[in-house]
Amino acid sequence: MKNALGAVDSVLLLGGRSEIGLAVVELLVKRGARRIVLAVRGETDAPDLKALGAEVHVVDFDAARPESHGDVVRTAVDLVGDLDVVISAFGVLGDQAVYERDPVSAAHAVAVNFGGQVSVCLHVAERLREQRHGTLIVLSSVAGVRVRKANYVYGSTKAGLDGFAQGLGDALHGSGANVMVVRPGFVRGRMTAGMPPAPMATTPGEVAAAVVAGLREGKETVWAPAVLAPVFALMRVLPRAVWRRMPR
Numbered sequence: 001m002k003n004a005l006g007a008v009d010s011v012l013l014l015g016g017r018s019e020i021g022l023a024v025v026e027l028l029v030k031r032g033a034r035r036i037v038l039a040v041r042g043e044t045d046a047p048d049l050k051a052l053g054a055e056v057h058v059v060d061f062d063a064a065r066p067e068s069h070g071d072v073v074r075t076a077v078d079l080v081g082d083l084d085v086v087i088s089a090f091g092v093l094g095d096q097a098v099y100e101r102d103p104v105s106a107a108h109a110v111a112v113n114f115g116g117q118v119s120v121c122l123h124v125a126e127r128l129r130e131q132r133h134g135t136l137i138v139l140s141s142v143a144g145v146r147v148r149k150a151n152y153v154y155g156s157t158k159a160g161l162d163g164f165a166q167g168l169g170d171a172l173h174g175s176g177a178n179v180m181v182v183r184p185g186f187v188r189g190r191m192t193a194g195m196p197p198a199p200m201a202t203t204p205g206e207v208a209a210a211v212v213a214g215l216r217e218g219k220e221t222v223w224a225p226a227v228l229a230p231v232f233a234l235m236r237v238l239p240r241a242v243w244r245r246m247p248r
Contacts, residue, residue: 007032008031009035010036011085011087012086013037013089014061014072014087015087015090015091016038016046018090018139019187019190020211023204023205024211025038025046026047026052029049029054033084035081036049037079038056039060040061055080057079057080069116083134084133086124086136087137088120088136088137088139091112099153106153113157114160117164122168125177128175129177132176132177133176133177135179135215136168137179137180138181140162140165141155141162142228142232143158145159145183146235146236148243166179169220180215182214183228183232184202185201185202185223186201187204200228200231211224
């Protein structure tokens with residue numbers, strides 16, 4: 001449950017290596033969150049959350065093993081009790097050219113980015129519905145708002161995830177639990193290292209600030225930066241012949 005001041009107390013981060021996810025957790029801890037679970041495969045470069053006063057637990061999480069996802073959520077609940085905020089922030093970007101040469105690798109990416117999200121988010125939703133409160137934050141992307149030829153495998157997984165998250169939010173409406181869909185633009189970080197930044201590029205810290213503000217305001221959708229909302233309102237209606245000519 002939220003603490004006596006109404007601030008978030010417990011947080012589960014699915015994808016404990018995500019720069020955006022960790023930045024959100026750090027901000028929430030600075031604002032009063034005290035019980036943190038980082039679900040991650042392997043090691044995590046988490047900030048020193050304990051030094052900020054948080055109780056931190058690390059549990060094993062493999063997005064490609066949906067049969068294990070229910071246990072991950074149950075373990076988190078056993079460790080910290082009710083979940084105030086769950087951040088689903090895992091995924092792989094990959095390389096479109098590699099996917100075209102190796103369709104098996106593309107299928108694996110789809111299984112993680114979409115199938116893994118569907119599995120674990122349904123388990124989370126079941127828990128939030130039972131406890132009658134809590135917010136599931138799903139990191140989508142503007143790449144899924146309208147899929148580009150430059151990264152259509154990755155973009156299609158985000159399009160599927162975005163639609164799924166919106167539908168899940170509608171299914172939870174009235175239960176006390178809710179879903180926030182986050183649509184960042186190009187984020188400068190480890191995942192995009194070496195890539196030329198797109199216009200209106202942002203940082204993990206800036207996305208995290210937008211997420212925490214959206215959480216405070218009870219938003220269902222957060223664009224980061226906010227200017228991308230009107231930009232993609234236009235992008236959505238561009239004729240396909242024009243869209244195809246967009247630079248890679």
